[in-house]
Amino acid sequence: LFPRAPPEQTPSLCVLADSREISSGAEVISCLKARHGVKVQVCSLSSSDYVVSNRMAVERKLLSELLNSVNRNKVTQRIQRLQSVFERICVIVEKDRVRPGDTSRLLQRTQYYDGVLAALARAGVRILFSSCQEETAALLKDLVLVEQRKDAAIRVPTEVEGHKREMLNFYLSIPNLSYLAALNMCHHFDSVKKMVNSSPLDIAAGAQVSPQKAEEIFRYLHYGFDVQMLPENLCAKGR
């Protein structure tokens, strides 16, 4: 008899990618898969571009977007939203693609850009710089590895079907809950009823979230609904 192959030492690496990245970051995704052997699960994340661990979201921003204050509100709102969902955030600043011979896009460093970097750094957002999509893919892989070392890697199956899919949609509607926390809940609790009857401590362990976040979820599940507080336009439609 042949000796059985030893169990794989390093568990496979996995990231979630937002479906919009298929068009805007096609090379990032294909590089992650082909060159780095990272499993990429494309799903509708809505909040962030990538999720690399139980707690970290990665936002890919083109340098031109951060140089110009026109995008100020869009960028600010997006980062604020991430702050309310994820414990850790990383922004990858990627250089815009320039066609050979095209000098019109020679981008000048602006005061606004320096202000954005200062504010991000001060808010504890990690910042990485990339010169192209291939480099961004390599950085994402490095982040996955670091998070894996810190025992925060994505460990659950990322595809769900049938009843689990319905449960996922239910969990995803909880405010400020990340896609991954919802996914963890799906795999940890046999039924929604079990999850809803859990203590904050159980929720933290099941969803792999911080005690504060678990407390927030617990309060939400026990929140006393007052129909008077529901905006008119929402309740009127159903009638």
Added chain:
Amino acid sequence: PVTAGSIVVPYGHVIGNEKWRGSEIAQKLQGKIRLIFEDDLGLVDFHLSNRTCILYISEADLVAGDEFKRRLVRFRNASNLGGIVIVEKTQISDQYFLAVQKLVVLELGMVLLPVANQGEASQLITQLVSFYVREQSKDHNSNPFVRKQGSQLAEPSVFRTVQQIPGVGKTKALLLLQQFGSIHRLCNASVQELEPVVGQTVARQIHSF
């Protein structure tokens, strides 16, 4: 000597290492901020506030070899100050950038900000300092990226969550919430309790969800 401890930086000032006197950075900073030189700052190039300092890595440092890495590691081990590493990323030093970034950000957990030259560095430092000034002047909304504790009404979300239960649309969600009050109570309701509100089929669906 490994000096990396905290030092009192007066409001709106920057304390610079003596070795930067007369440099392009110093010249461009003066006039915009008040720069004071001291000669015992050790590993640190500039102190921006009592808690934040800058370590500057020039193009020449990068090309010369690993000395700058030892300096960063020594700083990280000796200090609990927030360290911002400013690195000169030029055509010549570009090849070293990715490795430096990996060391500084991913391994040492410090902030790394690339600049093309000392002129850009002075502009960046000016922005960082004006940021600390705004922060210290009790302008708590000065940082747009710091999470604000927004207290939003939960009703619309709860309404939406209940509609994710199979068989439940807007009308039934509203009836159920009026009857049971919270997601917790709704999920623990018996089929008998649910039936009068939504009928037998949906009552079973909710109960088994």
